[in-house]
Amino acid sequence: MSASTAPTDLSLDAPYALDPDDVRARLGSGEAGLDPEDAASRLAAVGPNELPEPKRTPAWLRFLSHFNDTLIFILLASAVIKAVMADWLDFWVIVSVTIINAVIGYVQEGRAEKALAGIRGMLSADAYVRRAGAWATIPARELVPGDLVRIMPGDKVPADLRLVQAHQLRIDEAALTGESVPASKQTTAVDAAAGVGDRASMAFSGTIVSAGQGQGVVTGTGAHTEIGRIQTLVGDAGSLQTPLTRQLDAFGKVLTLVILGMALVMLLIGRYGHGMPFAELISATIGFAVAAIPEGLPALVTITLAIGVQQMAKRRAITRKLTAVETLGSVTSVCSDKTGTLTKNEMTVRRIVTPVARYDVDGLGYDPEGAITPTGGRDLAALLAVADLCNDADIVPDAATGRWSLVGEPTEGALKVVAMKGGAAGQPAARIGVVPFDSANKFMATLDEAPGGSRVILVKGAPDRLLDRALTQRGGAGAEPVDRAFWEAAIDELSAQGLRVLAAARKPTRADEVEIDDLVDLEFLGLWGIVDPPRPEAIEAIADCHTAGIRVKMITGDHAGTATAIAREMGIVGDGAAVLTGAELEAMSQEQLKAVVQDVDVYARTSPEHKIRIVRALQAHDEVVAMTGDGVNDAPALTRADVGVAMGIKGTEATKEAAEIVLADDNFATIRSAIREGRRIYDNLRKSVVFLLPTNGAQSLVILVAIVFGLTLPLTPVQVLWVNMVTAVTLSLALAYEPAEPGIMTRPPRRTGGSIISLRELGYVLLVSVLIGGATLGIFGGVIAAGHDVDYARTEAVTMLALGQTAFLLNCRFSSRSSLTLDVLRGNRVVWWSIAALVVLQLIYTYVPFMNTLFDSRPLAAQDWLLPIGLSIAIFLVVEVLKAVRRRDGRADSM
Missing domain, CATH: 1.20.1110.10 (Calcium-transporting ATPase, transmembrane domain)
Known part of the structure; x- marks a missing residue:
């Protein structure tokens, strides 16, 4: 199909499951991109690439709606009585009270509308697009399905793209998926049933390119993007009356009947x-x-x-809506995101395995304070050298706050910190060459030269890939044949603990540069077990919630194994607890979910729709649900929940606007308080x-x-x-x-209604x-x-x-x-x-x-x-x- 021939249907179902050539053919997108005339006609057909403004209720009607309350009716009746009695002073006092109440409600309302405004603010302003055989920068709102777009580090993805080229491309999708590390991208099609976090062949509007380069064909713009779909969910999520408003309404009606009678x-x-x-x-x-x-x-x-x-x-805890203060007190279930709320969102090496020994690492996050026990020998020193030198991240102190911060990617930051804890950081070595991390190879290699002139290739990456290239391992007596069965058992053990496993290897050389072909016959050094560690105070807060009769449910985009391990460590669940994945939830009807939702406390690989379904299923049991979140993907569920709780530090503006409570410290323990x-x-x-x-x-x-x-x-x-x-x-x-009354957090939540x-x-x-x-x-x-x-x-x-x-x-x-x-x-x-x-x-x-x-x-x-x-x-x-x-x-x- 020629680039100038526009297809009749510009929408594609599951483009991530189609081959790139098939996507291009269906959207009429050639190597030269779209012709300007074709792009203009498509723009007229599908509209600009921007999220639509929601329909708004007139301001005067929204203001008057705050008088629609039984107690306000009683006040107004009192005012009428005062007027009949010609007691004008008291008449105006009562009228003033009703107006003040209405003004407070009017100012506090509109959280969903503000959430939509926050989402619209996430969209990119410009796009680098190929039109008529030439690359040019155009306003992102002019993108249409079929456009060919190039993305580079630091770019905000301007529309939903089906990737046709991806060179070491990684994209930070935390706002959409909750993943704590950037997602590696590829051009190969994925399964049509894949969740948002597993659609590796797509780049989504509003996400940030953290590394590499790529090109993609626009498959969705405006409301038809993933972020546009979330906006629709926010608008459709609806809000519920709080327990207090329901009780006051019931009380006011009874009181009115009694007085009249x-x-x-x-x-x-x-x-x-x-x-x-x-x-x-x-x-x-x-x-x-x-x-x-x-x-x-x-x-x-x-x-x-x-x-x-x-x-x-x-x-x-900053409150954006008055009644949310009371609603928190009646919460029966807290649905919490994992990353940054229950955990620190700071990757940390917790375990080290070498052919000689196993090591535990103390300390949390990017603070280099901590020890590696027991004290290691040459096996550990070699592993830590890879952590320090085969690494592009840096850990720097902040003089103002006294905290350490990461410059680079979280996983590399964890390795840099463990090198600092082991005293291996800042080794006097010069980098001669590098093989950057590539999602196809799943490893990174550097060629480093010591002060004495000796050179060595250092490699870190996926354990299976390094084992495939390894010939020996560093044992207690020196080099010995690699024991693959030993390493596979160690990998399984670390993975079962919810740890992300990376491996290290090395190879002495005299080369002047490092190539992929050089990365064979490696000496396998060992494994790192990396985790986003739980907040210690969150573990205590979860225990307090359980004592208070409140269930804590973890809803995360992480894989089931990681989610279950963290939930077990935090005391959310015990051994053998059930976990429900997004794919399993997708196959359930709402009635089926309602039947099991109270028994499941861990949900993995979830999407925004899944979170809303979980909240609704809990509310169907008359539960009062608090939902926490920080990404734009959490905004619909926060809007639907009885009380939405957003993270103030790492949360997106859309999430903060959708929530009634904003945590100034992003800490689950603050929710308990x-x-x-x-x-x-x-x-x-x-x-x-x-x-x-x-x-x-x-x-x-x-x-x-x-x-x-x-x-x-x-x-x-x-x-x-x-x-x-x-x-x-x-x-x-x-x-x-x-x-507070004594024992206030040892009694069960009060009954609603x-x-x-x-x-x-x-x-x-x-x-x-x-x-x-x-x-x-x-x-x-x-x-x-x-x-x-x-x-x-x-x-x-x-x-x-x-x-x-x-x-x-x-x-x-x-x-x-x-x-x-x-x-x-x-x-x-x-x-x-x-x-x-x-x-x-x-x-x-x-x-x-x-x-x-x-x-x-x-x-x-x-x-x-x-x-x-x-x-x-x-x-x-x-x-x-x-x-x-x-x-x-x-x-x-x-x-």
Whole structure:
């Protein structure tokens, strides 16, 4: 087919499984490349090589969507009531609360859209392409299927390419596959069922060329590339309501029904039981609704979560979405990438095998601190010389951070470090020639000259390739015939430990340069076992997660053997644990995956679609799933998970934008700390809700009793608002600073679903409401009986409500143990600051003249404070009895 003849179909299925000539023929791509006219017509047909902008919901509609919440409806209803009562100050306060909540949600939302923007930013700007027989640089957006593109080190691959030439080509595909080392490329077709990480005949858009050169035919552009497919997955992944939003929604609906039901009962009783005037009855009912509606609850939730965000940031976990703080506390499974999260992403030599001995290597990563044990002889020195000299990497110290960093490829960096640990680095030798690593030969060789003039060929590479070229091995007594069976057994042993195995060999020579033909009759020196080592703190964190009832699942692009060995070493699984590969997962239906997903903790050779399927399968069991990741391939699964966790140092921008939590230190142990913090925050949030509700319960009970029995109202609507305001502004926020309850990481994750307040806790709240409300009614009636006027009695009633809530605050500090301890006096200074603030505000309410005018309050005599204080102490003691009964019955649920 001529270069100027455009095929009718510019899409290819599995081009990596086709021969290069077949791909060229199907896409009409000749040696001279495409004609400009042909390229223009193709561009018009398929569109530019760029990822499409997602469809966006109008900003005003996204803003209004944040008012679609039952609790917000309650707030808006409260505002309407205030407007009816012409209480405009409180009307604007409530409206402001709803607007602030909507603004916070609007600012925090849009993570998927930002993730798509992050992915679009990964694409290359330019491409080196052959058109009409000449090479030229064009904007990458103008590439079309069939274009012939050249790529070199440092280039960002501009489109998906089927390679037709590959000379020592290696490409860093970590952002797509999670592989910790660059992938070697070839032109030979691979199996059609190969996963992304095994498609060695392809170069993918957005990846980076780390070594070698290549040419490829464009097979996919824009949305039809692998990265474009991931963008589609991000857009389609969808997001879920968090456990907190589901619980608050359920709670708000129940609360709404209760308030409406009780208001209706009040209307009927007042109208037909006592014959109250309709206008007076409506006013009383409005007062009841104002008393019953917890206007401060949404603000309380938002502020508590915001405080949690600050606390999380101190633990190096940056929160991008408020509700994610709480969601972490309910996580049941953590799906974690391996490289860089569970491991250091710094290749390290851990084992050395020579014909004479076996050696262990201490130390992790690129820090050259560590020892090789036992101390070796000439066998080890020869092996370390290859590690140092047959090597293009360098390890350099960073004066600013004090850390060592790698310049070069990770595997060569590991060899350079082990040479430094063995004291063999920096040997006085000059490199005369080199045979670079080639994916076809799978080895590298250098010709080095010692100061005395002797020359030697040093070789490192795949063990099987070096054994094929070896004649002897360096034994204890000198050269001896190579023992292939010994070496194959050693290779199998190291591989079973999850180690990547490389071999070393040498050959003395007098040559002036080194050629492939010289690399025969080698002396085999030994093996290195290399691994990306686990983070020690991650091993401890995984154990803590298991203690807390949280399963840790490793999902990686590595091979099954390596993945299983690392998972075993980290304590994720034991011996004989099942591992599921991407190919096996591909053959499963979603129902089949759902049946086994809870029993499998290691997934290897996975693709982005597989990660989403795993997350969905876990969520089908009502699990709350946290997903970690750093590559763009992780973005869809992070979007779908209940809480996405991105790596802040090595993570791509797309991943960070898709996640709700960003780890500033890329450390799995930080996830453990964040989960603990999430549990603490949720505990404190429930404590705050349980504390806040008796305020409304007691007030509404007081008004309800007054209407049912035809009594004078002990509180006016404006006094109800005063009590709500001072308790919400002062006392309720104090519990957000409570330290974690003992044993917070030894209890299982809480059950999802239901209301934020259980029926048992609701009964507890009602009992406390009766206690505080009964004390308020008693004081009101007693003061009236003593001959004081109604306004004086109401001031005393308001004081009783405020002090009763103060006593109950101390009860709420500890949900699982008694507050009759000196610990209730310490551990949270904010409690005492808030109590002091409430007392000051109550004194102002009682004694400042303009407050007396505004709220119809009256100055109290000093002795009239004694009864409210005494009853508050009694309430504290009675509530402690109630808590003891709940603990004895085994019903002390965490609040």
